[in-house]
Each structure stands twice: as structure tokens, then as C-alpha cells.
Amino acid sequence: MAPYQIRQYKERDHKAVVDMFSSGMMEHAPATFRYMLLLPKTLLLLSAVPLTTVLTSGSWLLAVVSVFFLLLLLRLLARQPFKEYVALCLQTDMADITKSYVNRHGACFWVAESGGQVVGTVGGLPVDDPPLGRKxxxxxxxxxxxxxxxxxIAKALVRTVLQFARDQGYTDVVLETSIIQQSAITLYEAMGFQRTGKYSEVSIIKWLITFSVIHFTYPFPCAQKHEP
Structure with missing residues (x-):
């Protein structure tokens, strides 16, 4: 196992961080595709299209071809939510990481480095409108x-965020992740994060892609103890 270190983000890391973020998000497309195939709406579509094709053309071959192209279209659409999210981030907080994170009070961005290469990333930003009495x-x-x-490495990065939050006097660390990202969910729950909410995320392909986003909270014991 190659050694690694976690350090604060530097300007020279920008391209590596953006490339890792972009490719990492797109890795979720295959899982999203598999998730879509199990949705009732998708199953209905996959049944209706070939049936309609056979009834209108009388060709089973054309029906098979229509299913093939429909599956291809669904696979392309599964990438869409992640492409949109990457594009949004590259226009907002990831456009200037130093400004958004490093130079902002109560925020920071870290990278894991191994062999002179960036191999992991994580950031933390203060919540603008937290619940009453919470930071x-x-x-x-x-x-x-x-x-x-x-x-x-992922655990070490999360621990770095937790330690930073303790040092800065935060009462909680919060995050959101989709139901698609099962490995992330397993990691957060293993590290003591608690599920504190869930809502449906609807992409631009509104009829087809709807999945749950889970809200996690890691409350620090001392903060819980002193709550009124």
C-alpha cells in the first residue's frame, strides 16, 4: 500500500482536483442506469415500445431493434444528472477552490497526495442557514x-473534516448523497453519521429519472450535551 498524506489544497492542484471530481461523478452513471431499469415507469416503457412497434409494423425484428435503441438512450440519459451537477459545480464553488474554500472563514479544502499525485479530495463549507442553536x-x-x-483514504479525508469542524467549534457536520451512491452511504454510516432526512431529486429528464437524496448529520457529543 503506497503511503499518502492529507494536506490543504493548493492552486497547483486545481486541474487534478477537477479531473478527479468530474470522472468520479460520471462513475455513478452505470449504477443509475441499472437503477432506472428497475423503476416501474421504465419497465412500462420497455414493455410498451416493442408491443406498440409490433402492433403498428407487424415486425418483431423492428421491435427488438427499438428496445435496443431505447436501452441505449436510457444509458445516455443516466449520465445526464451527473453531467449537470459537474457543470454546475465548475461554474460555482469548483471554479475557484481557493476563493470558495481556502480563503473563506470556517471553510477548507483538502487533498490526499500519494507519489506526488492527488488521489483524493474533500471540502467543507459552513451552512448558511443552520437550525436554531446549531453551527x-x-x-x-x-x-x-x-x-x-x-x-x-476516504475515511481519512472524512476524519480530517470532522477534526476541522471540532476545532472550529461546529456542532455538526452534514452532507447529502444519493441513494445511487451505496458505497458512500456505507462509509458514512460506518463512521457514525446519522440519516436525518430524505427527499426526491428530479433531473431534467423528469419522467424517467427520480431518485432519493439522503441527508446525513454527524453531531458532536459535546454539542448534544449542551443543547437546551
Whole structure:
């Protein structure tokens, strides 16, 4: 196992961080495609299209071809929510990471480095409108390169955020992740994060892609103890 270190983000890391973030998000497209195939709406569509094709053309071959192209279209559409999210982030907080995170009070961005290369990322931003009596830090952009997974880097990055939040006097660390990202959900629950909410995320392809987004909270014991 190659050694790694976690350090604060520097300007020279920008391209590597953006590339890792973009490729990491697109890795979720295959899982989204498989998720879509199990949705009742998709199953209905996959049944209706070939049936309609046979009734209108009388050709089973054309029906099979129509299903093939429909599956191809669904596979392309499964990428859409992640492409939109990447594009949004590259126009907002990821456009200037130093300004958005490093130079902002109560925020920071870290990278994991191994062999002189960035192999992991994570950021934290203060929540603008937290619940009354709480001071919350939101975890963003946890990512580890596919070649360096299974080495505990993701856990180390999350621990770095938790320690930073404690040092800065935050009462909670919060985050959101989709039901598609099962490995992330497993990681957060194993580290003590609690599910505190869920809502449906609807993409631009509104009829087809709807999945749950889970809200997690990691409350610090001392903060819980002193709540009124």
C-alpha cells in the first residue's frame, strides 16, 4: 500500500482536483442506469415500445431493434444528472477552490497526495442557514481515485473534516448523497453519521429519472450535551 498524506489544497492542484471530481461523478452513471431499469415507469416503457412497434409494423425484428435503441438512450440519459451537477459545480464553488474554500472563514479544502499525485479530495463549507442553536459544516466533494480505493483514504479525508469542524467549534457536520451512491452511504454510516432526512431529486429528464437524496448529520457529543 503506497503511503499518502492529507494536506490543504493548493492552486497547483486545481486541474487534478477537477479531473478527479468530474470522472468520479460520471462513475455513478452505470449504477443509475441499472437503477432506472428497475423503476416501474421504465419497465412500462420497455414493455410498451416493442408491443406498440409490433402492433403498428407487424415486425418483431423492428421491435427488438427499438428496445435496443431505447436501452441505449436510457444509458445516455443516466449520465445526464451527473453531467449537470459537474457543470454546475465548475461554474460555482469548483471554479475557484481557493476563493470558495481556502480563503473563506470556517471553510477548507483538502487533498490526499500519494507519489506526488492527488488521489483524493474533500471540502467543507459552513451552512448558511443552520437550525436554531446549531453551527454546521457541510461536507462536499469526497472523492478518491479508482486506483487508490480500499486504502482508507476516504475515511481519512472524512476524519480530517470532522477534526476541522471540532476545532472550529461546529456542532455538526452534514452532507447529502444519493441513494445511487451505496458505497458512500456505507462509509458514512460506518463512521457514525446519522440519516436525518430524505427527499426526491428530479433531473431534467423528469419522467424517467427520480431518485432519493439522503441527508446525513454527524453531531458532536459535546454539542448534544449542551443543547437546551
Amino acid at each position: 454546521q459544516l457541510q461536507l462536499f466533494h469526497l472523492s478518491v481515485s479508482s486506483q487508490h480505493r480500499g486504502q482508507g
